[in-house]
Amino acid sequence: xxxxxxxxxxxxxxxxxxxxxxxxxxxxxxxxxxxxxxxxxxxxxxxxxxxxxxxxxxxxxxxxxxxxxxxxxxxxxxxxxxxxxxxxxxxxxxxxxxxxxxxxxxxxxxxx
Amino acid sequence: xxxxxxxxxxxxxxxxxxxxxxxxxxxxxxxxxxxxxxxxxxxxxxxxxxxxxxxxxxxxxxxxxxxxxxxxxxxxxxxxxxxxxxxxxxxxxxxxxxxxxxxxxxxxxxxxxx
Numbered sequence: 001x002x003x004x005x006x007x008x009x010x011x012x013x014x015x016x017x018x019x020x021x022x023x024x025x026x027x028x029x030x031x032x033x034x035x036x037x038x039x040x041x042x043x044x045x046x047x048x049x050x051x052x053x054x055x056x057x058x059x060x061x062x063x064x065x066x067x068x069x070x071x072x073x074x075x076x077x078x079x080x081x082x083x084x085x086x087x088x089x090x091x092x093x094x095x096x097x098x099x100x101x102x103x104x105x106x107x108x109x110x111x112x
Numbered sequence: 113x114x115x116x117x118x119x120x121x122x123x124x125x126x127x128x129x130x131x132x133x134x135x136x137x138x139x140x141x142x143x144x145x146x147x148x149x150x151x152x153x154x155x156x157x158x159x160x161x162x163x164x165x166x167x168x169x170x171x172x173x174x175x176x177x178x179x180x181x182x183x184x185x186x187x188x189x190x191x192x193x194x195x196x197x198x199x200x201x202x203x204x205x206x207x208x209x210x211x212x213x214x215x216x217x218x219x220x221x222x223x224x225x226x
Contacts, residue, residue, distance in 0.1 A: 004154075034214065043114070043203050043217030044155065089154050098143055098207065099168055100215065102154030 002028035004103035006090060012109045013080055021075040021106045023090035028101070030092035033066055033073050038087045038105065047088075048075075080110045114138070116218035118204050124224045125194055132190045133221045137206030144187050145205040145215060146179055155203055161187060162209060194225045 005024045013019050023033070032051045036044035050057045050066045050073070057064045063076040077084050087107045091100040115138040125131050137144050142163050147155035158177065159169045163184035176194075181187040191198055201222050205215040 036217075041219075043116070043205070043220050045114070045217070046214035049214060091154075097168060098145070098160055098209070098213075098215075099157045100145075100155075101157065102147075104152065104154050 002026065002092075002101060004028075004090065004092060004101060006088075006103040007106040008104065010107040010109055012111065015081060015110055015112050017080055019077040019080050019084070019108055019110070021088050021090075021108065023073040023075070023103055025071050025092060025103075028071075028092055029068075029094075031095045032093050033064075034091045034093065034100065035062075035064060035073075035075050036089045036091060036102075038089055044089055077108075080108075082110050082112055084108060085110050114216040114218065116204060116206055116216050118202075118218040118221050120221060121219060122222045122224075124226065126226050127194060127196060129194055130190065130192045131194060131223065132188050133202055133204075133223075135187045135189070135204030135206075135218060137186070137204070138216055139185075141206035141208055141216070142184065143207045143209040144181055145207070146187070146189050147203040147205065149201045149203055149220070150199075158189075191223075194223075196225045199223055199225045 003026045035047045038044040065074045087105040089105040090103045117136045145160040146158040149155045161181040176192045179189045201220040203220045205217045207213045207215045
């Protein structure tokens with residue numbers, strides 16, 4: 001069955017640095033990949049979508065890359081701020097369904 | 113606030129009881145999704161609707177679970193004969209329905225089965 005792996009341990013970085021989160025998948029061929037942010041006790045919030053034929057996508061301080069050969073997506077937050085502290089989830093999707101398959105998420109902590 | 117509302121926000125029940133949750137999606141969204149999330153895990157897909165039609169249902173969903181969206185607007189998720197393993201956050205999301213579109217999640221209903 002498909003498997004999606006994200007950094008299981010929390011990522012702690014200093015304010016101003018770039019945070020890089022990893023999403024690896026196996027036994028799946030997604031047409032697109034999405035990244036969501038989730039704060040404690042709340043539902044996920046959509047951040048970015050990248051398609052299989054795109055290498056990179058940017059939005060403000062966020063950048064996502066998608067390598068279908070390596071079966072990996074990297075999510076970068078530049079000039080990180082304490083307000084960026086949250087859990088970040090990657091989710092895979094296909095064209096023949098709207099179902100999303102989520103990873104376990106990576107908790108990011110940005111300290112001053 | 114994404115505009116997707118869920119009620120109740122918390123539900124505590126005893127094992128064996130039935131529970132029902134409600135989701136009100138963003139009004140112009142024709143697709144509605146249910147996910148379940150346990151501590152330390154990502155959301156797990158349960159089912160989704162396009163208007164009133166249930167298009168897909170997870171094989172993990174036992175026959176104790178049923179979802180409806182009778183008029184293509186709000187949806188209900190019912191769990192019959194609850195078990196302790198059903199304790200989780202139940203998330204609802206909606207979208208405009210175009211493939212690859214972002215999903216807007218509600219705040220979730222936290223179920224605790226004693």
